[in-house]
Amino acid sequence: xxxxxxxxxxxxxxxxxxxxxxxxxxxxxxxxxxxxxxxxxxxxxxxxxxxxxxxxxxxxxxxxxxxxxxxxxxxxxxxxxxxxxxxxxxxxxxxxxxxxxxxxxxxxxxxxxxxxxxxxxxxxxxxxxxxxxxxxxxxxxxxxxxxxxxxxxxxxxxxxxxxxxxxxxxxxxxxxxxxxxxxxxxxxxxxxxxxxxxxxxxxxxxxxxxxxxxxxxxxxxx
Numbered sequence: 001x002x003x004x005x006x007x008x009x010x011x012x013x014x015x016x017x018x019x020x021x022x023x024x025x026x027x028x029x030x031x032x033x034x035x036x037x038x039x040x041x042x043x044x045x046x047x048x049x050x051x052x053x054x055x056x057x058x059x060x061x062x063x064x065x066x067x068x069x070x071x072x073x074x075x076x077x078x079x080x081x082x083x084x085x086x087x088x089x090x091x092x093x094x095x096x097x098x099x100x101x102x103x104x105x106x107x108x109x110x111x112x113x114x115x116x117x118x119x120x121x122x123x124x125x126x127x128x129x130x131x132x133x134x135x136x137x138x139x140x141x142x143x144x145x146x147x148x149x150x151x152x153x154x155x156x157x158x159x160x161x162x163x164x165x166x167x168x169x170x171x172x173x174x175x176x177x178x179x180x181x182x183x184x185x186x187x188x189x190x191x192x193x194x195x196x197x198x199x200x201x202x203x204x205x206x207x208x209x210x211x212x213x214x215x216x217x218x219x220x221x222x
Contacts, residue, residue, distance in 0.1 A: 012104045012116035016097035023090050040085050078131060079139040081182060091134050095127035155184060155204050160216060162188075167196040167216070175202065175216065191217045 008017045029035040075081065078088060103119040104111075155177050163185070164173035169192045176183040186204070194217060196202055202216035 007101060007105060010104065010111065011113075012108065012111065012119070013097070013100050016093060016100050019093045020097045023086070023093055026086060027090070037084050037086065040089075078128075079135045083135050083138045083142055087138065088131065088135060092127055092131045095130040096123055099123040099126055155186065155214070156207055157222075158204050159201055159219065160186065160188070160204055160214075162196045162198050162200050162202065165198050167202075169194070172213065175204075175214075177204070186214045187212060188214045188216045191215050194218060 007013060026035065030037050080088060100119065100123055103123060104116060108115040108119060158177045160175035160177045162173060162175050164175075167173035167175070167188055167190050169190050172187060172189050173196075175186050175188045177186060188202075188204075190196055190202075191205060196216065201219050203219055203222040204214050205217045205222065206215040207213070208215070
């Protein structure tokens with residue numbers, strides 16, 4: 001037992017051990033009801049994200065703010081926003097700690113810094129794969145659990161909030177529609193003669209099913 005504790009707090013493993021202890025305390029507080037499992041949950045908008053070069057060309061204008069970006073793509077890849085963030089963090093840290101303990105015990109008994117770094121790099125790569133595969137069934141579970149809250153239904157007639165810089169009849173942008181769960185992110189164009197700025201509210205008045213684009217109009221006209 002003493003050897004195990006010594007190994008757990010060895011320089012190569014100490015960071016992961018401390019993180020694991022912090023997460024253990026967090027889950028204990030969740031079980032006791034002192035904290036919510038969604039305390040650090042990150043919500044990423046989803047919905048009709050069909051925007052791209054082809055849609056842009058068909059729309060006859062440039063889209064402002066198209067694409068989630070590399071960072072958001074990485075978050076989506078690991079199901080952040082679909083699975084509680086702290087659950088994903090716990091899976092990752094547990095995997096990092098396990099492989100660090102095993103790797104340094106069998107491959108680095110002398111505690112070499114260079115070998116510890118090499119083990120860490122390999123460990124991180126393997127742990128991301130573990131996270132992806134373990135999170136996949138969890139994602140399916142949470143999709144089933146939250147389907148009634150995230151169901152898009154028919155958003156025509158709903159109030160939306162512009163989240164890109166500007167939206168006109170020629171310049172496509174994006175708008176969010178609030179739901180009980182994750183907000184829906186829609187690709188939108190303004191009805192002829194109207195323009196919207198970021199933060200303004202509008203009403204979804206129609207949808208082009210072929211292009212996946214919604215038309216919006218001022219609230220006062222609807």
